[in-house]
Amino acid sequence: EVLQNHVLEAKVFHTEYGTGVAILTGAHRFSLTTNIDDLKLRRMPEVPGLQKPPSCWAVLSQDRVTIVLLAVGQDLYLLDNTSCSVVVSEPRRVSVGSRAVCSPPHSLAGPFPCPPAVPRAALQPPALAGRSFPLLSHGQACTAGTPGPILARGKEVRIEWAQEASQEIFKIASMAPGALLLEAQKEYEKESQKADEYLREIKDQKLLPEAVSQCIEAAGYEHEPDTQKSLLRAASFGKCFIDKFPPEGFVRMCQDLRVLNAIRDYQIGIPLTFTQYKRLTVEVLLDRLVLRRLYPLAIRICEYLRLSEIQGVSRILAHWACYKVQQKDKSDEEVAHAINQKLGDTPGISYSEIASRAYDCGRTELAIKLLEYEPRSGEQVPLLLKMKRSKLALSKAIESGDTDLVYTVVLHLKNELNRGTFFMTLQNQPVALSLYRQFCKHQERETLKDLYNQDDNHQELGNFHVHSSYS
Numbered sequence: 001e002v003l004q005n006h007v008l009e010a011k012v013f014h015t016e017y018g019t020g021v022a023i024l025t026g027a028h029r030f031s032l033t034t035n036i037d038d039l040k041l042r043r044m045p046e047v048p049g050l051q052k053p054p055s056c057w058a059v060l061s062q063d064r065v066t067i068v069l070l071a072v073g074q075d076l077y078l079l080d081n082t083s084c085s086v087v088v089s090e091p092r093r094v095s096v097g098s099r100a101v102c103s104p105p106h107s108l109a110g111p112f113p114c115p116p117a118v119p120r121a122a123l124q125p126p127a128l129a130g131r132s133f134p135l136l137s138h139g140q141a142c143t144a145g146t147p148g149p150i151l152a153r154g155k156e157v158r159i160e161w162a163q164e165a166s167q168e169i170f171k172i173a174s175m176a177p178g179a180l181l182l183e184a185q186k187e188y189e190k191e192s193q194k195a196d197e198y199l200r201e202i203k204d205q206k207l208l209p210e211a212v213s214q215c216i217e218a219a220g221y222e223h224e225p226d227t228q229k230s231l232l233r234a235a236s237f238g239k240c241f242i243d244k245f246p247p248e249g250f251v252r253m254c255q256d257l258r259v260l261n262a263i264r265d266y267q268i269g270i271p272l273t274f275t276q277y278k279r280l281t282v283e284v285l286l287d288r289l290v291l292r293r294l295y296p297l298a299i300r301i302c303e304y305l306r307l308s309e310i311q312g313v314s315r316i317l318a319h320w321a322c323y324k325v326q327q328k329d330k331s332d333e334e335v336a337h338a339i340n341q342k343l344g345d346t347p348g349i350s351y352s353e354i355a356s357r358a359y360d361c362g363r364t365e366l367a368i369k370l371l372e373y374e375p376r377s378g379e380q381v382p383l384l385l386k387m388k389r390s391k392l393a394l395s396k397a398i399e400s401g402d403t404d405l406v407y408t409v410v411l412h413l414k415n416e417l418n419r420g421t422f423f424m425t426l427q428n429q430p431v432a433l434s435l436y437r438q439f440c441k442h443q444e445r446e447t448l449k450d451l452y453n454q455d456d457n458h459q460e461l462g463n464f465h466v467h468s469s470y471s
Contacts (some may be wrong), residue, residue, distance in 0.1 A: 165218040177207040178214030187236040220274035314348030325358040332366035352379035
């Protein structure tokens with residue numbers, strides 16, 4: 001069947017047996033193997049009424065059980081070894097702001113409070129009982145404990161395991177210190193005396209520092225900016241009644257949330273959770289933004305977090321410049337000027353690396369123009385030699401005043417040019433000629449004689465023969 005109908009799509013997944021592959025054929029049938037080293041394709045049951053490829057599908061593997069989960073329109077199907085079962089048979093009304101709180105172990109079948117808009121049956125289908133297969137967008141599977149968005153009726157709804165801090169604050173009739181502090185702050189905004197009652201209750205138990213920490217932590221796990229602000233206002237309110245509360249955690253959380261809210265914007269589309277962000281680190285997030293060519297946002301994040309120039313802005317500008325030289329719609333002069341205007345003398349920027357990228361893209365003249373902005377001759381000369389601009393490399397080496405660099409270029413010219421052309425080139429560069437003579441006096445005496453003959457320097461030629469007669 002695979003040979004006859006061809007493969008429309010394939011996904012690689014990992015199991016306890018090794019690396020597996022699942023394929024969707026032209027007949028809209030699924031086949032998979034759990035170990036490519038021991039290739040045994042297993043044909044999955046047919047999906048009733050499937051006349052075109054599913055909008056998204058994923059392979060889920062856990063506890064030696066491998067299944068295929070696929071979406072067809074508004075229906076969700078589950079394929080195992082023996083049957084095809086419907087997981088969601090009708091559209092569910094799930095409000096975007098709602099929260100499904102799952103209690104450990106991380107299973108959709110576990111007991112959890114659920115908002116009225118989400119029927120309990122919608123989140124605990126029998127086919128998924130006892131298993132943990134959370135989904136990422138576009139049908140990608142994620143590991144247990146990792147949250148992710150799913151698409152429902154044209155909207156993205158996040159289903160994730162609620163962290164302990166969030167559960168303590170938002171569960172019904174919670175008396176946790178964080179929940180009381182949040183209520184105290186809300187009552188304070190209403191100018192109600194209940195704010196003082198809540199505060200006294202927390203302070204009598206000596207739990208005010210814990211309440212503040214709980215609100216700060218819970219703010220990180222929220223995705224709605226209004227909820228984040230509400231929790232942070234409560235934390236700020238509680239800090240006013242604590243002597244010498246360390247502000248670093250509060251400030252750091254505010255910074256992290258500003259970064260997360262910026263990348264979660266629909267125009268950026270990176271819905272990272274706070275836990276994922278911390279595990280990735282800022283550097284990896286910046287790399288992802290650079291790969292998406294979101295250079296302005298990456299630079300603003302670097303400036304906001306006050307990252308060092310070399311780790312932050314300089315590295316991003318270097319990536320931008322390397323991308324800029326690949327654009328063919330502008331002249332070499334315009335591109336070189338634009339790069340210099342943007343980069344200037346930013347520390348950590350190497351114009352030679354950008355010029356090397358331009359040369360690799362076949363824009364030699366642009367590379368030469370960019371090298372004009374490189375202040376280090378030691379970086380200019382090797383690239384000019386690589387581009388076979390030896391005479392220009394010699395001029396740059398002489399201007400640098402570095403004799404080792406001049407010797408490097410002279411010896412390169414000697415190997416590259418024939419003897420006559422090499423001597424004529426040195427005639428136009430007195431400094432290089434003088435240094436080469438010094439080299440020949442110690443290393444190549446016969447070449448020195450040829451140089452004197454070339455210059456018609458009979459006096460030095462006579463001295464050469466007198467010295468040779470004594471040796």
